[in-house]
Amino acid sequence: MPKIKFLHCCTKITDPVKDCLEEVPRRGGMYNWLFLFKGEILPYQYVDDFEKYDVIQVNMSAVDMNLIPEIRRKLGKSSSTMLVINNDYVAESWAGLGTHPLYYEQIQRLGDMVFGTEPYQTSCLIDGAFCMPHPHYVEVLKHVSIDEKDKESDSVAVMFHWWEGKTYLPALLIQKIKQQKRIFARIYGYREEYDDMKRWSKALWDERVTHLRYPDFIEHLLQNTIFIEPVQYHTYGRTTVDTAILGIPTVGSNRVFSMRKCFPYTSFDPVDIKGMTRAVLRLLEDEDFREKVVRKAKEQAEYFNYKNSKKRFLAALEMAQKGAHHLKNAFWVWDEKNEMFVSSKEVDLNAI
């Protein structure tokens, strides 16, 4: 495989980003491209020569997306350096960025390659964008475990997404399960100020875990018997990749790409409370089913490993170099069997 000089260009390397870059094991996500290609991360003002890189990646965050026209201007139109634009914001949150939809598209058109991490989110990007989840360091994370004596029986954990703020459905689900089985219910990443159920949260959860550094979070997560992710937004789902790699059986939303991918037997519409309740109870009581779910999850989690991610990224780059924007009302999705990108018109997005 060719060696690529890779730069992730940003406005500023903030303290949380520094933490993210230094943590061991590192969390899955955008910065893993940097490690995968042994690249650099630099604020815009510190880049002396944009042309010396093969790939410059920019995240379409509210702040960094403003660098894209500047970098394009410096590179010109005929540069061999590829400007890669990533957008992994859940499409339902774009309004929060306050950007006019047409400007959002115009920005993307300045890139040589645009990618999103989840099929339905990529569907909101420009034609010819690539659907490509960020890498996870599966190669290391799959070896992380905790001491057997620290494992809990019948503890069920949920992730709080502050940008969603909806805990009514997970709380309802937990109550349904509690009516039938004694469990310990825990919520991670809890921030009361964003919780639409904050009046009740003390009573609803046995433990509300606020901020944990990722390495500590992973160890904490491993204590749980089951993880539940009934998120209502469309996202690729970092935590469900984590639970798949770590072998924690998970019940959750089929709007989450990694749920559909890694936990096909336990993915439901996020408001299908009865279906999810049945699945959680079955996982708690049926050891064979639990093993089947975990085995499949570990196998499927390899989709997100460095080796496979690199293969996808290089294939996307090659296609983008040749011109991948000719698709009309479609984007590129990865065909695992044939190891190539195909038009989203040709596949069932729920089945990939």
Next chain:
Amino acid sequence: MQSKLTPEIIKKMSKQEWQVLYDDDYMRYERLMPDFQTRLKHIPYRFKWFARYIPERSRVLDVGCGDGLLCAYLASLGHKCLGIDCSQKAIEVCRENVPNADFIQLFVEDMDFKEEFDAVCCSEVIEHLKDPKLAVKKMWKATKHVLLITTPIGYALNCPLHLNHFGLYEIVDLFEGLTDNFMICRIPKAVEGGTKNLFAIRAYKR
């Protein structure tokens, strides 16, 4: 003398010098510790962790057996143990302290066992070695079923004789090309519930 030692100096030592170094270190340890019978009454948590993953009535190799406490504990649980250590003095004391196990003086890099043991244990040794990857390879070759290793996390429990300081990625590297079937967790060294300052690694052959 030991306060002047640096990893660079130790790495250049011959086998004879290495043995003298560890004979001295072992005798210093013996002087500091309570007598062996008292030690046997206070089995540290890491040894209980080893015992948990060894199948019943196993033939066990303890690499870097030191004072023989792990062998004594495992023998009391019904396992048949062989302890090896680079220190001849340690081996002599082990033979007195633990009559129901076998001990030989042997450098880990000179080991040539081929699947002769159901389990191979190695408690806080690889951080002392010049070539820990070779040691893991030799231990992996020696086991039929499981390889169990503990080692300090990074600079926890630092001592002048530690030549290696392992992080998670370095532990994963040790097994590169050997097996993918291993798990790493953190456990306390001495007492259950204490600071988790050791990596504990379980690698399974079958």
